[in-house]
Amino acid sequence: xxxxxxxxxxxxxxxxxxxxxxxxxxxxxxxxxxxxxxxxxxxxxxxxxxxxxxxxxxxxxxxxxxxxxxxxxxxxxxxxxxxxxxxxxxxxxxxxxxxxxxxxxxxxxxxxxxxxxxxxxxxxxxxxxxxxxxxxxxxxxxx
Amino acid sequence: xxxxxxxxxxxxxxxxxxxxxxxxxxxxxxxxxxxxxxxxxxxxxxxxxxxxxxxxxxxxxxxxxxxxxxxxxxxxxxxxxxxxxxxxxxxxxxxxxxxxxxxxxxxxxxxxxxxxxxxxxxxxxxxxxxxxxxxxxxxxxxxxxxxxxxxxxxxxxxxxxxxxxxxxxxxxxxxxxxxxxxxxxxxxxxxxxxxxxxxxxxxxxxxxxxxxxxxxx
Numbered sequence: 153x154x155x156x157x158x159x160x161x162x163x164x165x166x167x168x169x170x171x172x173x174x175x176x177x178x179x180x181x182x183x184x185x186x187x188x189x190x191x192x193x194x195x196x197x198x199x200x201x202x203x204x205x206x207x208x209x210x211x212x213x214x215x216x217x218x219x220x221x222x223x224x225x226x227x228x229x230x231x232x233x234x235x236x237x238x239x240x241x242x243x244x245x246x247x248x249x250x251x252x253x254x255x256x257x258x259x260x261x262x263x264x265x266x267x268x269x270x271x272x273x274x275x276x277x278x279x280x281x282x283x284x285x286x287x288x289x290x291x292x293x294x295x
Numbered sequence: 296x297x298x299x300x301x302x303x304x305x306x307x308x309x310x311x312x313x314x315x316x317x318x319x320x321x322x323x324x325x326x327x328x329x330x331x332x333x334x335x336x337x338x339x340x341x342x343x344x345x346x347x348x349x350x351x352x353x354x355x356x357x358x359x360x361x362x363x364x365x366x367x368x369x370x371x372x373x374x375x376x377x378x379x380x381x382x383x384x385x386x387x388x389x390x391x392x393x394x395x396x397x398x399x400x401x402x403x404x405x406x407x408x409x410x411x412x413x414x415x416x417x418x419x420x421x422x423x424x425x426x427x428x429x430x431x432x433x434x435x436x437x438x439x440x441x442x443x444x445x446x447x448x449x450x451x452x453x454x455x456x457x458x459x460x461x462x463x464x465x466x467x468x469x470x471x472x473x474x475x476x477x478x479x480x481x482x483x484x485x486x487x488x489x490x491x492x493x494x495x496x497x498x499x500x501x502x503x504x505x506x507x508x509x510x511x512x
Contacts, residue, residue: 157299164303168310172317179433180318186437226296264441 153231155286159240159279160222163215166275170211173268177206186267194266199257207254211272214247218279225286237283237290244276244283251276338465341415343375344385350487350507352384352500355391355473357481358402358422359429366482366495367423373497383504388419390469391481398428398435400466405439407462408453414446421446 175181176195184191194200200207221243225236251273258265340353356363378384390406392399402422409418421442422428428435436457443453456462476485484491486503493499 160303161306164306165310168306168314172314175314175318176433179431184437185317191437264445 153226155282155289156222156225156240159244159282159286160219160226162275162279162282163219163222166272166279167212167215167219169268169272169275170208170215173208173272174206174212177208184268191266191268194258194262194264194269199254199262210250214243214250218243218247232291234287234290237287241283241287244280247276248280336465338468340387340389340469341410341419342385342387343416344379345382346385348382348385350384350504351387352491353387353389353485353488355389355469355476355478355481355483355485357391357393357396357399358406358419359396359399360393360481361426361429362495363482364423364426364429367419368426370495370497370500374500377497377501378504383508384500388415389473390466391473391478391483392466392470393481396429397432400463401435402439403466403469404457404460404462405443407465408456409443409446409448411456411461412448412452414448417446418442 172181173184173195176184177200184195195208202210218240221236221240224230225233225240230236254269255273258269356367358364374384374386379386390403392403406415406418406422409415422439425438425442428438439457440450440453444450473483477490482495484495486507491503493503
Protein backbone atom coordinates (compact mmCIF):
# COMPACT_ATOMS: atom_id res chain seq x y z
CA UNK A 153 0.00 0.00 0.00
CA UNK A 154 2.84 2.35 0.81
CA UNK A 155 4.14 1.99 -2.78
CA UNK A 156 0.79 2.94 -4.24
CA UNK A 157 0.58 5.91 -1.88
CA UNK A 158 4.00 7.01 -3.09
CA UNK A 159 2.89 6.57 -6.72
CA UNK A 160 -0.20 8.70 -6.06
CA UNK A 161 1.87 11.45 -4.43
CA UNK A 162 4.45 11.42 -7.24
CA UNK A 163 1.71 11.43 -9.89
CA UNK A 164 0.11 14.45 -8.25
CA UNK A 165 3.39 16.39 -8.19
CA UNK A 166 4.11 15.28 -11.77
CA UNK A 167 0.66 16.45 -12.80
CA UNK A 168 1.35 19.88 -11.30
CA UNK A 169 4.71 20.11 -13.11
CA UNK A 170 3.22 19.01 -16.44
CA UNK A 171 0.29 21.40 -16.00
CA UNK A 172 2.74 24.24 -15.34
CA UNK A 173 4.61 23.48 -18.57
CA UNK A 174 1.38 23.07 -20.51
CA UNK A 175 -0.05 26.38 -19.23
CA UNK A 176 3.17 28.06 -20.35
CA UNK A 177 2.92 26.40 -23.74
CA UNK A 178 -0.64 27.60 -24.36
CA UNK A 179 0.23 31.12 -23.26
CA UNK A 180 -1.51 31.27 -19.86
CA UNK A 181 1.81 31.73 -18.06
CA UNK A 182 4.11 34.43 -19.39
CA UNK A 183 7.56 33.26 -18.40
CA UNK A 184 8.93 30.01 -16.99
CA UNK A 185 10.67 30.26 -13.64
CA UNK A 186 13.80 28.40 -14.58
CA UNK A 187 16.79 29.85 -12.76
CA UNK A 188 19.90 28.91 -14.67
CA UNK A 189 18.28 26.27 -16.86
CA UNK A 190 17.26 26.52 -20.50
CA UNK A 191 13.54 25.94 -20.06
CA UNK A 192 12.29 28.41 -22.65
CA UNK A 193 14.81 27.22 -25.23
CA UNK A 194 13.61 23.65 -24.77
CA UNK A 195 9.94 24.57 -24.53
CA UNK A 196 9.94 26.68 -27.68
CA UNK A 197 11.87 24.12 -29.73
CA UNK A 198 10.11 21.97 -32.29
CA UNK A 199 10.55 18.97 -29.97
CA UNK A 200 8.07 20.48 -27.49
CA UNK A 201 5.30 19.50 -29.92
CA UNK A 202 4.34 15.96 -30.85
CA UNK A 203 1.64 15.12 -33.42
CA UNK A 204 0.39 18.69 -33.24
CA UNK A 205 0.00 18.73 -29.46
CA UNK A 206 2.28 20.13 -26.77
CA UNK A 207 4.44 17.41 -25.21
CA UNK A 208 3.44 18.78 -21.81
CA UNK A 209 -0.18 17.88 -22.56
CA UNK A 210 0.82 14.23 -22.93
CA UNK A 211 2.43 14.60 -19.52
CA UNK A 212 -0.78 16.03 -18.05
CA UNK A 213 -2.79 13.14 -19.49
CA UNK A 214 -0.24 10.52 -18.38
CA UNK A 215 0.10 11.79 -14.83
CA UNK A 216 -3.66 12.28 -14.48
CA UNK A 217 -4.22 8.66 -15.52
CA UNK A 218 -1.51 7.44 -13.13
CA UNK A 219 -3.09 9.49 -10.36
CA UNK A 220 -6.55 8.06 -11.05
CA UNK A 221 -5.24 4.49 -11.23
CA UNK A 222 -3.17 5.00 -8.07
CA UNK A 223 -6.16 6.39 -6.16
CA UNK A 224 -8.29 3.50 -7.34
CA UNK A 225 -5.56 1.13 -6.18
CA UNK A 226 -5.81 2.56 -2.67
CA UNK A 227 -9.45 1.53 -2.40
CA UNK A 228 -10.02 -1.65 -0.43
CA UNK A 229 -11.73 -3.52 -3.29
CA UNK A 230 -8.68 -2.98 -5.58
CA UNK A 231 -5.97 -3.18 -2.93
CA UNK A 232 -4.88 -6.67 -3.97
CA UNK A 233 -6.03 -6.50 -7.59
CA UNK A 234 -3.18 -7.57 -9.85
CA UNK A 235 -4.80 -6.05 -12.94
CA UNK A 236 -4.39 -2.62 -11.43
CA UNK A 237 -0.72 -3.28 -10.71
CA UNK A 238 -0.26 -4.38 -14.34
CA UNK A 239 -1.99 -1.25 -15.62
CA UNK A 240 0.12 1.00 -13.38
CA UNK A 241 3.34 -0.74 -14.44
CA UNK A 242 2.40 -0.60 -18.14
CA UNK A 243 1.57 3.10 -18.03
CA UNK A 244 4.64 3.94 -15.95
CA UNK A 245 6.84 1.98 -18.36
CA UNK A 246 5.43 3.90 -21.32
CA UNK A 247 5.98 7.15 -19.43
CA UNK A 248 9.51 6.15 -18.51
CA UNK A 249 10.31 5.31 -22.15
CA UNK A 250 8.93 8.66 -23.28
CA UNK A 251 11.01 10.35 -20.56
CA UNK A 252 14.19 8.68 -21.84
CA UNK A 253 13.40 9.90 -25.37
CA UNK A 254 12.78 13.48 -24.21
CA UNK A 255 15.90 13.56 -22.03
CA UNK A 256 17.99 12.25 -24.95
CA UNK A 257 16.60 15.06 -27.13
CA UNK A 258 17.61 17.61 -24.50
CA UNK A 259 21.09 16.19 -24.01
CA UNK A 260 22.10 15.21 -27.52
CA UNK A 261 20.01 17.31 -29.90
CA UNK A 262 19.18 20.57 -28.16
CA UNK A 263 22.18 20.51 -25.80
CA UNK A 264 20.00 22.27 -23.25
CA UNK A 265 18.38 21.19 -20.04
CA UNK A 266 15.00 22.30 -18.77
CA UNK A 267 14.82 21.98 -14.99
CA UNK A 268 11.11 21.28 -15.01
CA UNK A 269 11.66 18.50 -17.55
CA UNK A 270 14.36 17.03 -15.30
CA UNK A 271 11.94 17.19 -12.37
CA UNK A 272 9.34 15.34 -14.44
CA UNK A 273 11.94 12.78 -15.54
CA UNK A 274 12.92 12.08 -11.92
CA UNK A 275 9.27 11.75 -10.90
CA UNK A 276 8.45 9.41 -13.77
CA UNK A 277 11.56 7.27 -13.14
CA UNK A 278 10.68 6.92 -9.46
CA UNK A 279 7.09 6.09 -10.40
CA UNK A 280 8.31 3.41 -12.80
CA UNK A 281 10.51 1.77 -10.14
CA UNK A 282 7.66 1.86 -7.61
CA UNK A 283 5.16 0.46 -10.08
CA UNK A 284 7.49 -2.47 -10.86
CA UNK A 285 7.94 -3.11 -7.15
CA UNK A 286 4.14 -2.98 -6.75
CA UNK A 287 3.74 -5.47 -9.59
CA UNK A 288 6.25 -7.86 -8.05
CA UNK A 289 4.40 -7.81 -4.76
CA UNK A 290 0.97 -8.16 -6.33
CA UNK A 291 -0.72 -11.55 -5.94
CA UNK A 292 -0.44 -13.83 -8.96
CA UNK A 293 -4.20 -14.01 -9.38
CA UNK A 294 -6.92 -11.43 -9.19
CA UNK A 295 -9.39 -12.00 -6.29
CA UNK B 296 -4.86 6.74 5.55
CA UNK B 297 -6.74 9.90 6.46
CA UNK B 298 -3.43 11.67 7.00
CA UNK B 299 -2.30 10.63 3.53
CA UNK B 300 -5.39 12.09 1.89
CA UNK B 301 -4.92 15.30 3.85
CA UNK B 302 -1.33 15.43 2.53
CA UNK B 303 -2.62 14.93 -1.02
CA UNK B 304 -5.16 17.71 -0.65
CA UNK B 305 -2.48 19.98 0.81
CA UNK B 306 -0.11 19.37 -2.10
CA UNK B 307 -2.94 19.86 -4.60
CA UNK B 308 -4.09 23.11 -2.98
CA UNK B 309 -0.58 24.56 -2.70
CA UNK B 310 0.41 23.47 -6.22
CA UNK B 311 -2.87 24.69 -7.70
CA UNK B 312 -2.48 27.98 -5.86
CA UNK B 313 1.01 28.49 -7.25
CA UNK B 314 -0.24 27.79 -10.78
CA UNK B 315 -3.19 30.14 -10.32
CA UNK B 316 -0.92 32.87 -8.96
CA UNK B 317 1.45 32.42 -11.90
CA UNK B 318 -1.40 32.73 -14.37
CA UNK B 319 -2.53 36.03 -12.78
CA UNK B 320 0.86 37.69 -13.08
CA UNK B 321 1.29 39.52 -16.34
CA UNK B 322 4.77 39.14 -17.78
CA UNK B 323 6.91 42.22 -18.13
CA UNK B 324 6.31 43.52 -21.64
CA UNK B 325 9.21 43.49 -24.00
CA UNK B 326 10.22 46.94 -25.15
CA UNK B 327 8.81 46.89 -28.64
CA UNK B 328 7.36 50.36 -29.08
CA UNK B 329 9.12 52.62 -31.57
CA UNK B 330 11.37 55.26 -30.11
CA UNK B 331 11.95 58.51 -31.92
CA UNK B 332 15.70 58.64 -31.49
CA UNK B 333 18.17 58.95 -34.31
CA UNK B 334 21.42 56.98 -34.20
CA UNK B 335 23.85 59.37 -32.63
CA UNK B 336 26.83 57.15 -33.37
CA UNK B 337 26.40 57.13 -37.14
CA UNK B 338 26.17 53.33 -37.11
CA UNK B 339 25.47 51.89 -40.55
CA UNK B 340 24.84 48.25 -39.75
CA UNK B 341 26.94 45.15 -39.22
CA UNK B 342 28.69 43.76 -42.25
CA UNK B 343 30.02 40.44 -43.44
CA UNK B 344 32.79 40.11 -45.99
CA UNK B 345 35.67 42.09 -47.29
CA UNK B 346 35.74 45.90 -47.01
CA UNK B 347 37.28 45.93 -50.47
CA UNK B 348 34.53 43.89 -52.14
CA UNK B 349 33.27 45.67 -55.25
CA UNK B 350 29.66 44.86 -54.52
CA UNK B 351 27.72 45.67 -51.41
CA UNK B 352 24.31 44.17 -50.73
CA UNK B 353 22.24 45.78 -48.00
CA UNK B 354 19.51 43.72 -46.45
CA UNK B 355 16.61 45.27 -44.54
CA UNK B 356 15.28 42.56 -42.31
CA UNK B 357 13.02 41.81 -39.39
CA UNK B 358 13.93 39.06 -36.94
CA UNK B 359 10.28 38.10 -36.42
CA UNK B 360 9.48 37.87 -40.13
CA UNK B 361 9.14 34.26 -41.36
CA UNK B 362 10.38 35.10 -44.87
CA UNK B 363 13.49 36.68 -43.36
CA UNK B 364 14.06 33.56 -41.27
CA UNK B 365 13.66 31.36 -44.31
CA UNK B 366 16.07 33.52 -46.26
CA UNK B 367 18.60 33.56 -43.41
CA UNK B 368 18.54 29.81 -42.89
CA UNK B 369 18.16 28.52 -46.46
CA UNK B 370 19.65 31.08 -48.86
CA UNK B 371 22.13 32.95 -46.71
CA UNK B 372 24.48 30.02 -46.01
CA UNK B 373 24.92 29.54 -49.76
CA UNK B 374 25.40 33.28 -50.29
CA UNK B 375 28.01 33.35 -47.53
CA UNK B 376 29.88 30.46 -49.09
CA UNK B 377 29.68 31.50 -52.73
CA UNK B 378 29.70 35.29 -52.59
CA UNK B 379 30.85 36.60 -49.22
CA UNK B 380 33.76 34.35 -48.25
CA UNK B 381 35.04 34.51 -51.82
CA UNK B 382 35.40 38.28 -51.44
CA UNK B 383 32.89 39.16 -54.14
CA UNK B 384 30.27 40.70 -51.88
CA UNK B 385 30.10 42.67 -48.66
CA UNK B 386 26.78 42.05 -46.91
CA UNK B 387 25.26 44.76 -44.72
CA UNK B 388 22.43 43.99 -42.32
CA UNK B 389 19.96 46.74 -41.45
CA UNK B 390 17.12 46.42 -39.00
CA UNK B 391 13.62 47.02 -40.28
CA UNK B 392 11.32 45.72 -37.52
CA UNK B 393 7.77 45.84 -38.79
CA UNK B 394 5.21 47.47 -36.49
CA UNK B 395 2.90 44.46 -36.81
CA UNK B 396 5.42 42.24 -35.01
CA UNK B 397 5.36 42.39 -31.23
CA UNK B 398 8.92 41.37 -30.53
CA UNK B 399 10.97 42.11 -33.63
CA UNK B 400 12.28 45.39 -32.24
CA UNK B 401 13.18 43.58 -29.03
CA UNK B 402 15.01 40.94 -31.07
CA UNK B 403 16.85 43.67 -32.96
CA UNK B 404 17.99 45.10 -29.62
CA UNK B 405 19.17 41.65 -28.52
CA UNK B 406 21.25 41.33 -31.69
CA UNK B 407 22.70 44.81 -31.20
CA UNK B 408 23.54 44.02 -27.57
CA UNK B 409 25.27 40.84 -28.71
CA UNK B 410 27.04 42.90 -31.36
CA UNK B 411 28.39 45.15 -28.63
CA UNK B 412 30.30 42.08 -27.44
CA UNK B 413 31.35 41.05 -30.93
CA UNK B 414 28.65 38.42 -31.47
CA UNK B 415 26.08 40.14 -33.70
CA UNK B 416 26.10 37.53 -36.45
CA UNK B 417 26.08 34.68 -33.96
CA UNK B 418 22.96 36.15 -32.31
CA UNK B 419 21.47 36.85 -35.75
CA UNK B 420 21.88 33.16 -36.55
CA UNK B 421 20.38 32.07 -33.23
CA UNK B 422 17.35 34.31 -33.67
CA UNK B 423 16.65 33.05 -37.15
CA UNK B 424 17.61 29.40 -36.70
CA UNK B 425 15.48 28.95 -33.56
CA UNK B 426 12.60 30.86 -35.02
CA UNK B 427 9.87 29.04 -33.08
CA UNK B 428 9.87 31.96 -30.64
CA UNK B 429 8.28 34.11 -33.33
CA UNK B 430 5.32 31.78 -33.66
CA UNK B 431 4.47 31.37 -29.99
CA UNK B 432 3.58 35.00 -29.27
CA UNK B 433 5.26 34.68 -25.88
CA UNK B 434 7.64 37.18 -24.37
CA UNK B 435 11.03 35.93 -25.61
CA UNK B 436 13.11 37.87 -23.07
CA UNK B 437 14.26 34.75 -21.21
CA UNK B 438 14.90 32.81 -24.41
CA UNK B 439 17.07 35.57 -25.90
CA UNK B 440 19.01 35.69 -22.65
CA UNK B 441 19.59 31.97 -23.00
CA UNK B 442 20.86 32.55 -26.52
CA UNK B 443 23.20 35.19 -25.08
CA UNK B 444 24.39 32.76 -22.45
CA UNK B 445 24.94 30.07 -25.08
CA UNK B 446 27.03 32.48 -27.12
CA UNK B 447 29.24 33.13 -24.12
CA UNK B 448 28.23 36.76 -23.70
CA UNK B 449 28.87 38.63 -20.47
CA UNK B 450 25.30 38.49 -19.17
CA UNK B 451 25.68 41.47 -16.83
CA UNK B 452 26.66 43.62 -19.80
CA UNK B 453 23.96 42.08 -21.96
CA UNK B 454 21.28 42.71 -19.30
CA UNK B 455 22.40 46.30 -18.80
CA UNK B 456 22.34 46.84 -22.55
CA UNK B 457 18.85 45.34 -22.92
CA UNK B 458 17.36 46.98 -19.85
CA UNK B 459 18.62 50.37 -20.93
CA UNK B 460 17.57 49.80 -24.58
CA UNK B 461 21.04 51.07 -25.40
CA UNK B 462 20.71 50.63 -29.14
CA UNK B 463 17.07 51.63 -29.59
CA UNK B 464 18.28 54.73 -31.40
CA UNK B 465 20.31 52.65 -33.84
CA UNK B 466 17.35 50.45 -34.62
CA UNK B 467 15.04 53.41 -35.11
CA UNK B 468 17.59 55.15 -37.32
CA UNK B 469 17.81 52.01 -39.41
CA UNK B 470 14.02 51.98 -39.80
CA UNK B 471 14.01 55.65 -40.81
CA UNK B 472 16.78 54.98 -43.32
CA UNK B 473 14.80 52.09 -44.79
CA UNK B 474 11.63 54.15 -45.03
CA UNK B 475 13.54 56.93 -46.74
CA UNK B 476 14.84 54.41 -49.28
CA UNK B 477 11.36 53.07 -49.92
CA UNK B 478 11.50 49.78 -48.06
CA UNK B 479 7.96 48.42 -47.83
CA UNK B 480 8.48 44.89 -46.53
CA UNK B 481 11.10 42.44 -45.41
CA UNK B 482 13.44 41.16 -46.50
CA UNK B 483 14.35 43.96 -48.94
CA UNK B 484 17.69 44.22 -50.67
CA UNK B 485 19.78 46.97 -52.25
CA UNK B 486 22.69 46.08 -54.46
CA UNK B 487 25.28 48.84 -54.55
CA UNK B 488 22.55 51.23 -53.46
CA UNK B 489 19.97 50.20 -56.07
CA UNK B 490 16.82 48.37 -55.08
CA UNK B 491 16.92 44.70 -55.96
CA UNK B 492 13.63 43.48 -57.40
CA UNK B 493 14.56 39.86 -58.13
CA UNK B 494 13.84 36.72 -56.20
CA UNK B 495 15.48 36.27 -52.80
CA UNK B 496 17.31 33.16 -53.92
CA UNK B 497 21.01 32.53 -53.72
CA UNK B 498 21.14 31.54 -57.42
CA UNK B 499 19.62 34.86 -58.46
CA UNK B 500 22.01 36.84 -56.26
CA UNK B 501 24.91 34.86 -57.68
CA UNK B 502 23.80 35.53 -61.25
CA UNK B 503 23.46 39.23 -60.52
CA UNK B 504 26.81 39.43 -58.77
CA UNK B 505 28.51 37.52 -61.60
CA UNK B 506 27.06 39.93 -64.16
CA UNK B 507 28.11 42.96 -62.10
CA UNK B 508 31.58 41.52 -61.56
CA UNK B 509 32.03 41.14 -65.33
CA UNK B 510 31.05 44.79 -65.77
CA UNK B 511 33.64 45.81 -63.19
CA UNK B 512 36.32 43.88 -65.09
